[in-house]
Amino acid sequence: MQAKEKKLVLLAPVIALLIVFVFSLTLFPSVQVKPRQxxxxxxxxxxxxxxxxxxxxxxxxxxxxxxxxxxxxxxxxxxxxxxxxxxxxxxxxxxxxxxxxxxxxxxxxxxxxxxxxxxxxxxxxxxxxxxxxxxxxxxxxxxxxxxxxxxxxxxxxxxxxxxxxxxxxxxxxxxxxxxxxxxxxxxxxxxxNEIGTKSANGNAPISLFQPLWMASMACSAVLFLAFGKSAASDRKRSLATKLVHIGAGAVVALLVGFGFAWIAEAMIGLAIPQFVDTALFLALAFFSFFLLITAVVSWLGLKGIAVFALMLFFGAPLLALAPEMMSPFYRDWIHPWLPMRFMVDGLRELFFFGKGLSWNHAVAALTWIGAGGAAVTLASALKSGAAEKRRRQDSAFR
The missing domain is CATH 3.40.1710.10 (abc type-2 transporter like domain)
Incomplete structure (x- = not known):
């Protein structure tokens, strides 16, 4: 066995233990849960x-x-x-x-x-x-x-x-x-505000979050690959490509919103009290997450997806807990920064409080998250234009 192979063998248990430790941290919020205030x-x-x-x-x-x-x-x-x-x-x-x-x-x-x-x-x-x-x-x-x-x-x-x-x-x-x-x-x-019998014991909003979040990550990655090369052009063309990129995400969001609502009701068996409003809200949540992820990927590349994968693993356990049942650390420093909590809050209103789709706190928060993501994504066109300008200058110099 060569020295390199021996190092890998010795490194394997260290890596395995590190992964176990990191993902064990996701269990902390749900251990010794007790109400506080x-x-x-x-x-x-x-x-x-x-x-x-x-x-x-x-x-x-x-x-x-x-x-x-x-x-x-x-x-x-x-x-x-x-x-x-x-x-x-x-x-x-x-x-x-x-x-x-x-x-x-x-x-x-x-x-x-x-x-x-x-x-x-x-x-x-x-x-x-x-x-x-x-x-x-x-x-x-x-x-x-x-x-x-x-x-x-x-x-x-x-x-x-x-x-x-x-x-x-x-x-x-x-x-x-x-x-x-x-x-x-x-x-x-x-x-x-009863949860009813077809709501996964009141956890329907949390159950719908994970597939939608993963779908938004996948869509961001696929569209980034589709539009990434054409974006590396002059500034005007790059900006136009970014707009088409965002428009494609909006179309996918509508398809996912209505398709996911139908799957949840017809195939999974969840009670969807207001189908159209729920579908539109799911589309808004997907589009907001898509724009947020695309903004990061536009600047960091596909490796930026890892940030949102970790957010999924560490944030999902918190969504089922009321803030008053979290430890002070998670309640004050982690939960307020989770963008997906607005999706869960909005679905609770639609499912259990008999409220239709309106300009409420959840819708406003998701809209501003999406608007911020779109702005950052469009700003990345300036980066593409500057890179292309430098490339041309280098070519002319040579």
């Missing part, structure tokens, strides 16, 4: 109750104060950010505006019904819980677990208080009172 709305509509010989009782206010002052471990962010909202309608609007992952509503008669648990005609108070599935199914589930824990803890406290009061009075429970104390607080859970 998950926004949950809380509404207190409780009107309180007057009890003879005692100050007015308003259990709703007590509940709000208790949950907002819940202790957290030193040095850790609280799991929940409780946002007090004036009424149930405002909370529902906040859920539709993607401000909250869940909402807890304390109704007007909560205190009155709790007080009735000590009377011969008891009636269990009820808390209403809303889970915003469409915003992020995993985060909504985590919020639901937090709220269920709050209700269960309150139920235990109320049960203990009522039983202590009966014991102090030497009274016995009637069948109705015993039944009411079995569930001291009833809870009504409602899913809003």
């Amino acid at each position: 998950l926004p949950i709305a809380v509404v207190n509509e409780d009107q309180g109750v007057e009890i003879s010989g005692q100050p007015k009782l308003n259990m709703g206010e007590t509940i709000v104060e208790t949950i907002r002052q819940a202790p957290t471990a030193p040095g850790e962010e609280p799991a929940v950010e409780w946002v007090v909202v004036k009424d149930e309608d405002a909370a529902r609007q906040g859920l539709n505006d993607k401000d909250y992952y869940a909402a807890l509503v304390i109704p007007q008669d909560f205190s009155a019904k709790q007080a009735s648990l000590r009377t011969p005609s008891p009636s269990s108070p009820e808390l209403r819980i809303y889970l915003n599935q469409g915003l992020n199914a995993a985060a909504a589930t985590a919020a639901g677990q937090v709220l269920n824990g709050v209700v269960d803890t309150l139920s235990e406290k109320i049960r203990a208080q009522v039983l202590d009061a009966f014991q102090a009075q030497g009274a016995t429970l009637s069948p109705d009172q015993a039944a009411a104390l079995a569930v001291p607080i009833a809870k009504k859970v409602t899913n809003v």
Whole structure:
């Protein structure tokens, strides 16, 4: 075995371990996921109750104060950010505006019904819980677990208080009172902006991202090869070639947008509530990604594709997570810079929030990304023109 071959043999495990290490980094965002400052709305509509010989009782206010002052471990962010909202309608609007992952509503008669648990005609108070599935199914589930824990803890406290009061009075429970104390607080859970049954458990927007991103990389590479040689001419011809290059990408984007929407609905079986709007949005996302990738490739060559391949591997795991469930590093330094998150956000609105294609945050962001990519791509014509000018000068000199 020659020296060169021996070096390659020794280098093989080093390369293999390096690749394993690099791609293991993609697993970090999904390990030990836990909520941090998950926004949950809380509404207190409780009107309180007057009890003879005692100050007015308003259990709703007590509940709000208790949950907002819940202790957290030193040095850790609280799991929940409780946002007090004036009424149930405002909370529902906040859920539709993607401000909250869940909402807890304390109704007007909560205190009155709790007080009735000590009377011969008891009636269990009820808390209403809303889970915003469409915003992020995993985060909504985590919020639901937090709220269920709050209700269960309150139920235990109320049960203990009522039983202590009966014991102090030497009274016995009637069948109705015993039944009411079995569930001291009833809870009504409602899913809003539901993900439905044909949405890959709410992950349809993330599922559609990867094929579209890979297709945009492939299209950028193919069209770069197709137009690359003709672009290396004088400045005017190079600029015209770049415009044709971009126009070809726009045509492909429309074909991919409608074709991919049809495949997702007819072959994969995803529910596409607004087919044309979804197809146009997919076309916009593809064209935006195509222009972004083409801009880099125009200056760096095909090796620039590697940047977007790495972005795919390292960015994809983050797209399924709510920002509030990421570590601070990924939440503050990685997630905000991922262009594909705007595609996922836009598809969530189309799939789960019943909103059509409009000039929203996702559409605006993708448009500006595409516009920036187009500008940088056209600017590369200046590079081509300058290179051609130098080549001619060198030829004339020789």
